[in-house]
Amino acid sequence: MTTLAPAPGPSTPGPRLPQSSDHRAHGHPHPPQGSHGTRHDTERSPIRGRGRLASRASLGVLSLVLFVLIILPVGGLSALLAGDNWWWSTVVFVALVLGSAALVRLLPLPAFLSSLAASIAALLAWMIGITVVFAPGTAWAGFVPTIETARALRSGLTAAGESIAVQSIPADPVQPIVLLLAVSVGLLALLADALVFALRMPALAGFVSMAVFAVPYAVHQQDLDVWLFVSTSAVYLALLWAWGRLVHRPRGRRGHTGLRALASGALAMTIAVALPAFTPGLTPESFQAPTRGQLASVYSSGVDPSIQLSQDLRRSNPLLALTYTTTSADGLYLQLVTLSSLIDGPWEPETAGTAHPLEAGYQAPTGLAPDVATSAVTTTVSVSGLRSDWVPVPYPATGITGLTGDWILTPGSLTLTGQGAGSLGQNYTVSSLEVTPTAAQLAAATGPLPGAIAGFTALPRDIAPVIGNTARLVTASAATPYDKAVSLQRYFTSGAFQYSVTAPVEGHYDGGNFAAVATFLSAKSGYCIHFASAMAVMARTLGIPSRIAIGYHPGQASEHNADGTSTFQVFSDQLHAWPELWFEGIGWLAFEPTPGLGIVPPDYSLPSYAITGAGSPARDSAGSALTPTTPKPVAEKDTASNPVIEAQAQAQSQGRAWLIALAVTLVVALAALAPATVRRLRRRRRLSAMMRAPNPASLGWSEVCDTASDYRMEVSHSETARAFANRLAAVYRMPHEPVAALLTAVEREQFARQGAGETGADERAELVEAVRAIIRAISAQASTADDRRAVFLPLSLLAGLPLLSGE
Template sequence: MSAARRRSAALYRRAEKTGAWKSTAAVALTIAVALTGLSPLLQGFTWWIATMAMVVAVLTVSAVLRGRGAPEVTVVAVSALVWGALVVLLYAASTLWFLLPTLQTLTDISGDLAAARLSIAEQEVPAVADGAITQLIVMAVGLIAIVSDELATGLRTPVLSGVGPLAVLAIAPLVRRSEPNVPVYVLTAAAFLLVVWCSSRIGSGPPRATTRPTVKGGRNPGLALGVGAGAVAAMIVLPVITPGLTAESLADDGSGSRFPSIYATGVDPTIQLGRDLRRSAPLLSLTYTTTSTEGLYLKMVNLSDFSTGVWVPERPLNSIGYSGQEFGTPPGLAPEVPTEEVSTTVSVASLRSDWLPLPYPTQRVDNLNGDWLLTPSSFTVTDFQGDTRGLNYQVTGLAINPTPGQLAEAGAIVPDAVRDFLAVPDDLPPLIAETATEVTSGAATNYDRAVALQEYFRSGVFRYSLSAPVSGDYDGDNAQMIAAFLEAREGYCVHFASAMAVMARTLGIPSRIAVGYSPGQTADGTTEGRPVYEVYTDQLHAWPELYFDDIGWLPFEPTPGLDITPPDYSLPDYAQVGASGSTTPTDAGATSTAGPDAQRDDTGAVGAVQTPEQVLLGQVRGWGVFAAVLGGIVALGLLPWGVRQLVRRSRVRRIGTDGMPGTLAWTELEDTLDDYRVQRSAGDTMYDLERRLHHDIALPAEAIDRLRRQVEIEQYAPPGSAGVETRAYIRDDLRQIIAALEAEASPAGRRRARLLPTSLWRRRRTTAATGSLVP
């Protein structure tokens, strides 16, 4: 194309994109407002400023290029290059070689993303927006800005551009599981409506004189196809080939060397519990020694609020500062119930947690450094720092030994202090209460009903499985998931504990879920003559605690398949044989026999980790899925082009046999003009169109003239009168005209005509001197 024509094309694109900068500015405003939705998750505001600096930089480049009349492909490419250059200069400048990125550049940036992943996993909410997290947000939102602007301003599809800001808005409620920030949502919606309005006004400025009545401004289907394919590729491939920020990658890195169990206030601990249980290589969380004759359950947090249909961790709103004072009498414990003092020393190896692992009920904690809060109603201790690593503290607790008679006589009175522990959602599936009633139909007291519930889950009809809830899509803690678990009868401790706790509430027994660690296993060494218990990440556990008047909270063990013996008082024959009740709520678990390098499989037994070959096979499958999806996208994008080529070839072939070959060729010419978006008036005659095509687009005049004359002759001559020679020159003239039209079009115009031929769905408007022609 000549320099004059290139300048003309640029002027035309500038006229076509009049006011485009307003749409780009509206996109930046929308992202800025949506980005404030992350403020509950991150401390400070420097991360917002850094991110918006990147957004403003790349979108300013886009606006300037459009103002200069650059093609959209150039706009996207240059904006992406600027984004990449800024990322390298800001975060990997030391790796450049004469301003050129190296392999070390990619390695450093990948390492930064991995560090961001680790920092996200380690911190509680609101997290400190350190360098790694800020870099991740800057990079991700910068790309979102480029894609959103191209959809709204370049491709003129503003509705689709809202996906980016919506994805940013969805992060906070998904992480915190809290109500969305309504003002932020309203302001983002208002900014998004501004995007829609500004996008619709692009090109509506004052009319400009132009000598090119040829191709209309339209969308770029090739670019749209590329953006769509890139989005799908990112969704499928990135989780496979990058360090990953998905739930699965946070759960298991394949090596077991990254980080252990994490409990943070903003995330439901049952979620992290399930992830840690599925880790391929358990890590040592803590060790302890105790004067108890058995291993101890170590509780960190209670899940007690189920009124909304989802178990919610307790929030220590009524906490008091803790500095070594006595905890007091456990809730509900009567003086007549026998107790025994138990001393325990805990050494935390690598557990990062807001809550302190403690046996229940604790009476006192010594040698605890830092600022801690005690919740008197639940005897839990927290500091909201999310890191308990390296702590060594001594715990003085009680072993509660209720007699069979006390358990049998425990009344059904529910004090006001624990009445909230009976709450269930209004839409609780009937199956839960019906099953509870059926299972406990022969029980006379609340204690008997609790024992019957535990025996129901441990009777052999249920199976321990870490994978079944995931594959069955009921790996959650809401009411519907509990009902699905009761039907499937496969799950792990969270499901057993949730089901028993909710079923107990339907029977009038206050209940809650304790989340912490099962007793662990004894190591080879001893300290002061006491065995050392080692507790690993795969021994994270959840169990129900039920309340009985004049006794208080007692733990039960409904989860089968873990080699944990339930407390003696929870066994069916306890009251009948008149046992002394020597086993206590805190020492009622047998130790696990699984070693530190073991992993539970679907049944809870010890299984092997994935081999490198299996990991490689999974990656190959991921790439295979990506290739198949990408191939499908390409095939779908090329489908209009393929259909249009078949139509053209069919017409060219039929010129040799059709009764009206000139009319058929003219029909194909008009369809081709439609594909190239050539403007013409509905009132033009064939002669008017011939003159426009010759003077405005410079198509071959002789070929158009012969073809027009042949069409006029066919209006009066009988069908089939054209000879072989005439049909030959009709075919040659049609090919010559189409070739000239393609040569005059811009590269973008040719791609648009081939990939998105409008003649396939546009109504025919062929003209002739005497009226419309039939193709």
């Protein structure tokens, strides 16, 4: 127990509260603040100088601004969802949450209790609203949630995940998706309300708004909506301004603070909007696809034809991309898109040119003569995990049925581009041709190129010499374009090159351009895009038309059916790139220069083909098969081959992951808020006990000491209450009368004779108010950082050093 000085007599002056200039003394880092820098030491209730009801009602202004701050960025989701009914329903739920909290704050409750009651009311309003709208049949009395309600809502959220997974953009806002919006945005509104009103951290509400604002850009690549960004930022600044005017009104130089805030906010928004327009790497073009139809950079297991294939190839958990059943004896290359503009910069998909709606039908494959042998192939494809603007089809396709949505057919490549449609969830049947030219036909494929094909030999003027020199060296003994193509493929598969998805990760190497080709020929290590790019570019230096196809390699047969067909499963890490070369009278033929994948190259691409002819076993000139000795193992096949079951399992897995993440977040949040909650409850308990305990002043002084400790002032057992009061006054501008009244009462309790007199109810109330006034004075003059440390990291809980007993 701290020894107290004797109580002052009638002639003894009250406690001395000097204003020391040594503000760093006694372990406190902050100077006393004068009239220009201090926060006022009046009550920190919402609005000063007005009636209580008016003060609380004015907080409705903050709620209204917060409502606009949340609902504005929700409108940006229109890029992902069709119609506007989903927006209005989300508006209703946000209004329900924030409105319920605002109404409770109108009630004449203590500040802490008001904030707690408002948050509880908002949570109940959100729960009841969700129940009434989406699961009324499971609720007790139609609105009280039950266990069945939770199950129904969980099922709805799972259905929302499945719907999002299979729909293209813009998606149809079915009821599960509307439920997902109501749940997620409603919870965000709850969080924002708590940040602004309960935790008094309005600046953090901007993160809630930004989380909603960023969703469309994370899901679907698009230009920034400048007006939405500016308006959302303006409302955020308005929230901060309203907070300063209505809740925290610092005494600054009149006429300057508001102007500075306005100028700073306008400058920040101007920089945010204007800077990316002329900063390299931040321009909209830097984040856009090169051509229409380019896939966004965020996908499930999708395809980015700008040749960032490493995303899928480096996945640690490959997903089932598609399943196909075919009449072909072997698996099929499934082509999504072709890259034909192999000039400077990122290589782009082949332009649509004379593209036409799919309904107009297919044309004959380019360059294929009638005397070349072909056989018809029928393939049924079911896409379960590929999100792309193209659908995978074998080349050359002659017809397709079963696709949903609008599709455009590019005649040269015979690829299909969705017009608002996507590949995910599609089930369709493709008719195609298996082209089997003879060795003689391949050897005779020489002569001048047609005008439409000549462009496929274009190269930039400053191409690295190593590319052409290597191509000529490798094909020095080859006589015909076909022989040269075979020699190029054999150069890459002869063992001098190594397949690796980890080597190409720096500089220009991890991508598709001429810098990558030159580096690859030196490093001799890379993955499919490097092999395909190198062979395609080297073929062009020799005058052979070439392009790069991106899609999936054949995969492994999972089942051989009784009707002679085979079913293949293709996973996300089997995304592939390969070169296609053009020969007169035959058209485009696929080659396979990439080793290490367990893929048997086409028979016609092997050196022995010219000797044995079509249909003979394919071996290279060394007599060994080109298939690697460690073929990729076939994945276990089970119900995952059913795309619907696979999608459901994936959605359930994602749902469990979100629940775990939510639980961890809640645990962390509760752990972070626990000290503040315990400290607040201790203060309330003490102030309440002061109205009935025999030593109210001592309890109040203990609270003052603990508050000073929370604000990082040193508190000592050996110091008298009067000495501590003087030291406290040296750091903060203490209200003289409350300190004097409390200190006098403390000394009377400690040193007066027992039974000297009971403390009356009015005097107890005055002591409680004195303690509150001292606490407000300390908080009002501390920095914002110290204020928050005192609230969330109260040292008094750890120190356990109350100056007075009796608690």
